[in-house]
Amino acid sequence: MIKNITTLHNTPPGDTDTVTFELFGYEFMAISPGNLFKLNPSISFFINFVPLHDKDARARLVSLWNKLSEGGTVLMPRDKYPFIERYGWLEDKYGVSCQLILADSTG
Secondary structure, eight states: OEEEEEEEEEEEEEEEEEEEEETTEEEEEEOOOSSSSOOOOSSSEEEEEEEETTTTHHHHHOOOOHHTTTTTTEEEEEEEETTTEEEEEOOOOOEEEEEEEEETTOO
């Protein structure tokens, strides 16, 4: 949920926006650097879905994956890997990188 957008005028890249938003109960602030920088996968949201704490964890992971991947790019398909039972990495249609993981349900 977007909580606030503020436009800063006369910065080195020109007018730029700061955005405060909430994601999974955590508040974040982002700043648009104009054309100076591009988003890339070196910065990525890592989202754990924990069946031990949420019986619908797997379904929530699939639902979020479907929403984020629409118009985006899959970097690693949502699948089983040697290091984890269920994992996927994608870039959404805005270029934001997210890694979704189904955490070990044994605790």
